[in-house]
Amino acid sequence: MHMFLKSLKAMGLAAMMALPAAQMSTAAAETKSEFKVCWSIYVGWMPWGYLQDSGIMKKWADKYDISVDIVQINDYVESINQYTAGGYDGCSMTNMDALSIPAGGGVDTTALIVGDFSNGNDGIVLKDKAALADIKGQNVNLVELSVSHYLLARALEGAGMSERDVTVVNTSDADMVAAYSTPDVTSVVTWNPLLSEIEAMPGSTKVFDSSKIPGEIIDVMMVNTETLADNPDFGKALTGAWYEVMGLLAAEDATALEAMATASGTDVAGFKAQLATTKMFYTPADAVAFTQDAQLPLTTKFVAEFLFDKGILGEGAPSPEFVGVAFPDGSIYGDAQNVKLRFDATYMQMAADGAL
Amino acid sequence: MRIINRRPSRFSGFFLAAIPFIAVVVVYMIASRQRLAENPADKLLPSFQSMGSAFWRMAFEPDRRSGDYLLWLDTLDSLWRLGIGMAIATALALVIGLLIGFIPHVRSALAPFVATFSLIPPITILPILFIVFGLGEAAKVALIVAGTAPVMIRSTAQAVMTIPREMIIKAETLGASVWQMLTRLVLPQTLPGLINSIRLALVPAWIFLISAEAIASTTGLGYRIFLVRRYLAMDVILPYVIWITLLAFILDRLLLVISRRAFPWFHLNGESL
Structure with a gap:
């Protein structure tokens, strides 16, 4: 008997080691009542932390008789990877990363809540130089293949240059500020709050920022399409809770602002300064209008071409149109047979109509 | 039985x-x-075929953007950094380790410092390394040296101190000068221990190499892994990990063979791993 139990234990152990990877992916389908979404530190995503801490998420989840856990992950890329691997039902990310990581990885993903777009939160800073044209021939330190890289490509394109005119040096965002203080580094592309810190150093000039390409770097709560289709209550609870906090933010609710400022390691004034370079969609109606705008397919085309050009869509991708992207009006960019990213205004519209 | x-x-x-x-x-x-x-497009655990084709692509097809053969370029640059770093660490270990182990005054002066320094996790003082060595190759090599040299110095000094006292007394009786004892007695007795400590130090050296390349770089095995991690390209990462393991294994075996050939007397007592 003892021996039998022992071998049973051993078998269980072996199975446990083999299975978690497989199990994670089965979490996607069917109706369920417990959901997990993840987010990482960024000015436009701080409300997610507040949603969890303030109990507003729980209130809305209770209303639909489900439970939603909002988890903060310290590494942005890792949070997206976790979502893509099936560990989470949703995750906050940019439109660009949604297209390259989950959608490019075959995980059908829906943009549930379009939260904001970067309106100066990402920028190019040169040391002891005044104009974007001076970037020619320089080493540019940035997180390669990130929105910073995209911003650089768009900036160079606008100035009649291409990436061949500079040397891109991949630099971790965690070390960006320290890197910039060394003499070798003369230009960086980064995002807030690092951007404002670097800009404040002597001799630094911001020569380009995302306010010159408004609406192209979009921050979205992305959720698994299948999970959402099987569990509309999940989408309703998340959307309802989000716009309650948006209301608080728009009204400059002191408690909410204070909590989010502290969580992002600054004070209320600093947090407000970051919000100023972020175009938040405080009302669902604004977000719906943005999502339905004819500009979005055009942006998607830019982004897809950038990703394809850099080989990020995967080697199996024969063209930028390899992954299909669906828009609210039913139009599709790219391969209609392989739609993996969907901009869907349904739930935001419900919030706008007060139907949640 | x-x-x-x-x-x-x-x-x-x-x-x-x-x-x-x-x-x-x-x-x-x-x-x-x-x-x-x-999900046929799953990226987390790619099939062996897709890993194979990714490896083939990295090794034998020129990169679309730069025209380089990425695997060989990365391997060469990484091995170069690793080699320089280990060479400097070995030289430091040899010089300082011999002196600490053989000359009591140097031991009193440096041993506590080296012991303390070896406990600092080098990653935590990265910003200082950046300021001192810049962001180029020097900083990456410095990280490897800072991560491996102190421990190697300590183990070399220890190897010197375990030389039987009788041998040193014998050399002194025969009229050997300090220099003669260092070059003819201590050095040959310590070298196999040094090779052993290089083998052990290669483990942290690889870790520091990969993390250095993750921080600011344009080439290297670690650079590539952290770059493609941005789009979860496990079909590239896993073959790279296997490749790194293979390189590390070959280096380790090579050092063992050198040690066995050059110092057969050191390997007389039975098997070693």
């Missing part, structure tokens, strides 16, 4: 060694197959 006295034959020894490797491969294949059955 008791199990501790039963030795596997050459064939069954090989077979036993293969079992854990095969087990890992089988578990991977099952998990990968399950995930791919649900």
Whole structure:
């Protein structure tokens, strides 16, 4: 008997080691009542932390008789990877990363809540130089293949240059500020709050920022399409809770602002300064209008071409149109047979109509 | 016969060694197959075919953007950094380690400092390394040196101190100067221990190399892994990990062979791993 139990234990152990990877992916389908979404530190995503801490998420989840856990992950890329691997039902990310990581990885993903777009939160800073044209021939330190890289490509394109005119040096965002203080580094592309810190150093000039390409770097709560289709209550609870906090933010609710400022390691004034370079969609109606705008397919085309050009869509991708992207009006960019990213205004519209 | 006295034959020894490797491969294949059955585009656990083709692409097809053969470029740059870093660390270990081990005044002066310094996790003082060495190759090499040299110095000094006292007294009786004792007695006695400490230091050296390349770089094995991690390209990452493991294994075996050839007397007492 003892021996039998022992071998049973051993078998269980072996199975446990083999299975978690497989199990994670089965979490996607069917109706369920417990959901997990993840987010990482960024000015436009701080409300997610507040949603969890303030109990507003729980209130809305209770209303639909489900439970939603909002988890903060310290590494942005890792949070997206976790979502893509099936560990989470949703995750906050940019439109660009949604297209390259989950959608490019075959995980059908829906943009549930379009939260904001970067309106100066990402920028190019040169040391002891005044104009974007001076970037020619320089080493540019940035997180390669990130929105910073995209911003650089768009900036160079606008100035009649291409990436061949500079040397891109991949630099971790965690070390960006320290890197910039060394003499070798003369230009960086980064995002807030690092951007404002670097800009404040002597001799630094911001020569380009995302306010010159408004609406192209979009921050979205992305959720698994299948999970959402099987569990509309999940989408309703998340959307309802989000716009309650948006209301608080728009009204400059002191408690909410204070909590989010502290969580992002600054004070209320600093947090407000970051919000100023972020175009938040405080009302669902604004977000719906943005999502339905004819500009979005055009942006998607830019982004897809950038990703394809850099080989990020995967080697199996024969063209930028390899992954299909669906828009609210039913139009599709790219391969209609392989739609993996969907901009869907349904739930935001419900919030706008007060139907949640 | 008791199990501790039963030795596997050459064939069954090989077979036993293969079992854990095969087990890992089988578990991977099952998990990968399950995930791919649900989502054919899954990136987390790619099939062996897609890893193979990714490896082929990295090794034998020029990169679309730069025209370089990325795997060889990365390997060459990484091995260069590793080699320079280990060479400097070895030279430091040899010089400082011999002095600490052989000359009591130097030991009093430096041993506590080296012991303290070796406890600082080098990653935590990265910003200082940046300011001092810049962001180029020097900083990466410095990180490897800072991470490996202190421990190597300590183990070299220890190797010197374990030289039988009688041998040193004998040399002194024969009228050897300090320099003669260093070059003719201490150095040859310490070299096999030094090779051993290089082998052990290669483990942290690889870790520091990969993390240095993750921080600011344009080439290298670590750079590539952290770059493609941005889009979860496990089909590139896993072959790279296997490649790094293979390189590390070959380096380790090479050092063992050198040690056995050059210092057969050191390997007289039985087997070593």
